[in-house]
Amino acid sequence: MIIIALDPPSNSNMYEWMLDRVIALSDIVQGFKIGLPAIMRLGVSEVARIFRSYNGLLIADLKMADIGDIMALSTEILHEHGFNAVIAHSFIGFSQALDTLSKKCKELSMKLITIVSMSHSGSMEYIDRHIDEFLNMTRRVESWGVVAPATRLEILRYIRRNLENGIKILSPGIGIQGAEPGIALCNGADYEIVGRIITYSQNFRETAFNVIEKQRKKVIECQK
Numbered sequence: 551m552i553i554i555a556l557d558p559p560s561n562s563n564m565y566e567w568m569l570d571r572v573i574a575l576s577d578i579v580q581g582f583k584i585g586l587p588a589i590m591r592l593g594v595s596e597v598a599r600i601f602r603s604y605n606g607l608l609i610a611d612l613k614m615a616d617i618g619d620i621m622a623l624s625t626e627i628l629h630e631h632g633f634n635a636v637i638a639h640s641f642i643g644f645s646q647a648l649d650t651l652s653k654k655c656k657e658l659s660m661k662l663i664t665i666v667s668m669s670h671s672g673s674m675e676y677i678d679r680h681i682d683e684f685l686n687m688t689r690r691v692e693s694w695g696v697v698a699p700a701t702r703l704e705i706l707r708y709i710r711r712n713l714e715n716g717i718k719i720l721s722p723g724i725g726i727q728g729a730e731p732g733i734a735l736c737n738g739a740d741y742e743i744v745g746r747i748i749t750y751s752q753n754f755r756e757t758a759f760n761v762i763e764k765q766r767k768k769v770i771e772c773q774k
């Protein structure tokens with residue numbers, strides 16, 4: 551289960567770069583996540599044009615951390631442009647923040663994904679000290695899913711153990727950040743978010759098939 555992170559390099563024609571990868575990969579992956587580089591460079595309308603005929607999971611990764619009303623406005627714009635999921639930080643709190651965003655997401659049938667822990671080492675400096683509170687927040691705002699790292703498996707397992715079964719775990723950190731394909735799935739994730747190891751390779755479709763095969767083998771191995 552893969553969600554492709556599309557983060558085009560700045561020296562590329564971002565529109566073409568993204569379109570090529572969406573055409574080559576959309577039938578073999580479960581969704582796409584678009585971050586700030588593409589949204590800032592192309593604008594949300596151009597990004598929407600790339601995904602015109604795509605019906606899968608389309609996540610806007612703005613990692614929102616604002617007051618609720620403003621996040622709700624951003625979410626409306628993203629919804630108008632075909633996104634069906636948004637990511638927000640948990641540390642902003644419930645009242646006048648995530649509660650408002652959660653309501654807006656429900657109104658628009660958008661999936662809300664909240665961050666419980668991140669894949670970079672700096673996550674240990676602050677975010678990881680609040681994991682229990684962030685897990686609690688996940689329940690309060692009825693997140694569809696959470697972000698948890700493929701790079702720190704004990705944390706990933708802890709999050710899986712303490713999260714209701716229906717809530718999805720999306721796990722970045724595979725490939726360039728050091729985690730091997732399949733390892734997050736083996737430790738409780740529902741999806742691995744995979745970016746550059748696939749999207750920056752020469753033949754991204756072939757590389758994606760390789761990653762999927764590695765995932766499959768790893769999952770069989772860890773189920774033994």
Ligand code: BMP
Nearest residue numbers: 555585668669722726727743744745746
């Ligand atoms: P890559 O596989 O190229 O390292 O990409 C990972 C993707 O996941 C990037 O889009 C990044 O913004 C995102 N991400 C992450 O790496 N760690 C997190 O904790 C949260 C993320 O959204």
